[in-house]
Amino acid sequence: MSRSTEVSIRVLDGTVARAARDTVAVEEPLELRLRAGGETRTLAITMRTPGNDLELAAGFALGEGIVRARAELAEIVGCDDGSVTIALAAAAMPQTAAFERHFTVTSACGVCGRTELQTLAERVAPLESDLRVGADVLYALPERMRAAQRVFERTGGLHAAAAFDARGTLLAVREDVGRHNAMDKLVGWAFMEGRDLRAAIVLVSGRASYELAQKAAAARIPVLCSVSAPSSLAIDLASAFGLTLVGFLRDRRANVYAGAERIVAT
Secondary structure, three states: OOOEEEEEEEEEEOOEEEEEEEEEEOOEEEEEEEEEOOEEEEEEEEEEOOOOHHHHHHHHHHHOOOOOOHHHEEEEEEEOOOEEEEEEOOOOOOOHHHHOOOEEEOOOOOOOOOHHHHHHHOOOOOOOOOOOEEHHHHHHHHHHHHHHOHHHHHHOOOEEEEEEOOOOOEEEEEEEOOHHHHHHHHHHHHHHHOOOOOOOEEEEOOOEOHHHHHHHHHOOOOEEEEOOOEOHHHHHHHHHHOOEEEEEEEOOEEEEEEOHHHEEOO
């Protein structure tokens, strides 16, 4: 599966126009299916950049509360028809509400309404972490993430989510046309590999929306950083769930919107 493709374009430069070729990010639909109790249903359809589809499905399932532990996942299988099936273990049947929550997700999807905080609190406990991160460590993260964005380097059209340890060492980076898909791929990588993110820092390339803060809380990520702005609901979620939320992380500056006790100024 190709993550980028070449297209013919017309370049305008002042009064000059010329034909050229450009490399753009691929965006294609992926159907996520849930198999449980002998029945398979469509769970979601998301527009994504092909690649790491099994991780995306795993991260989505964890973020939505469909699974909470690796043992609840029997298998994840990708098919040539553009679908991935999430099969639940027999002892891990989801709650009816979660199983019947079918919706279409786009590369710019989101949720609205503060009732989402109450719903999240029913399945996700507040974060507890002794992690402390120096400000100088944070300042170095955007450049390290950008250096690892291989497809972005070719296309300039992808979001990224990257995980680092407390010293700023890159653990993994995932790219996608959608911010939430990049985050799901990253969380799914850790989930399927048995990696513990409770001492990790995650940096995202776009704004810090509610959905990204929700996914961080569900994956037990204590520090979520963004190179752009957070939304008001993301700040509310971070405050309510003990998440450290950092925005506008660039040029050796940052705003800490919640959980400032984890950030040590140096």
